[in-house]
Amino acid sequence: MMNHHPDDDFLLALAAGNLDNGPSLVVSSHVEGCVHCQKRIRVLETIGGDMLEAVDPAVLATDALTRALAAIDAPPPPAFKPPTAVGLRAALPVGMKWPRSLHGCTTTRWRWLGPGMRWSRVTLPYDRAANVFLLRIGAGKKLPMHSHSEVELTQVLYGTFHDGRALFGPGDFDEADGSILHQPVVLADGECICLASVRGKVMFEGAIARWFGGLVGM
Numbered sequence: 001m002m003n004h005h006p007d008d009d010f011l012l013a014l015a016a017g018n019l020d021n022g023p024s025l026v027v028s029s030h031v032e033g034c035v036h037c038q039k040r041i042r043v044l045e046t047i048g049g050d051m052l053e054a055v056d057p058a059v060l061a062t063d064a065l066t067r068a069l070a071a072i073d074a075p076p077p078p079a080f081k082p083p084t085a086v087g088l089r090a091a092l093p094v095g096m097k098w099p100r101s102l103h104g105c106t107t108t109r110w111r112w113l114g115p116g117m118r119w120s121r122v123t124l125p126y127d128r129a130a131n132v133f134l135l136r137i138g139a140g141k142k143l144p145m146h147s148h149s150e151v152e153l154t155q156v157l158y159g160t161f162h163d164g165r166a167l168f169g170p171g172d173f174d175e176a177d178g179s180i181l182h183q184p185v186v187l188a189d190g191e192c193i194c195l196a197s198v199r200g201k202v203m204f205e206g207a208i209a210r211w212f213g214g215l216v217g218m
């Protein structure tokens with residue numbers, strides 16, 4: 001059961017196409033498996049439609065009809081081809097599947113980050129500069145204590161961790177900013193895999209942790 005969800009601001013921005021690409025990927029990976037958030041987006045879209053109906057009508061440009069007819073007569077776009085997971089090179093535990101939102105992206109193989117810790121860079125085909133990565137942390141292992149210069153969004157894909165604020169399990173979503181100082185600890189019964197998007201920097205405590213964070217681009 002999912003207990004942690006994106007707030008309405010994220011859901012509304014996702015529905016409107018106003019989220020940056022990295023955060024959009026992480027929020028989408030949550031929504032695709034969350035009936036609660038799917039329903040919430042439909043409610044927000046209905047509210048937005050009602051608000052639009054209450055807005056005073058605007059005068060159209062004189063060539064609006066001409067441009068609309070031209071768009072109708074334009075040739076159709078190329079047929080859609082479902083994305084594949086060919087570029088996702090980071091191996092997964094048995095029984096785990098990639099979120100549909102990651103299909104079409106590429107990942108590196110798992111890279112060493114520390115004892116019992118691995119990471120993989122996620123590259124978006126439409127935004128190669130987006131700072132998105134996967135973390136794979138072993139049972140009982142913990143990340144260094146850290147805060148954030150801006151915002152980090154995390155979606156739990158597999159396993160469970162606790163960071164002193166709450167317990168996060170499969171499907172849960174977390175938003176952390178500079179007001180939060182935490183240390184995620186994976187439970188002892190199994191490893192944990194998370195998808196994360198970072199805007200700004202992860203502010204690790206300790207010189208060694210900061211050095212490793214710099215290698216990953218955190």
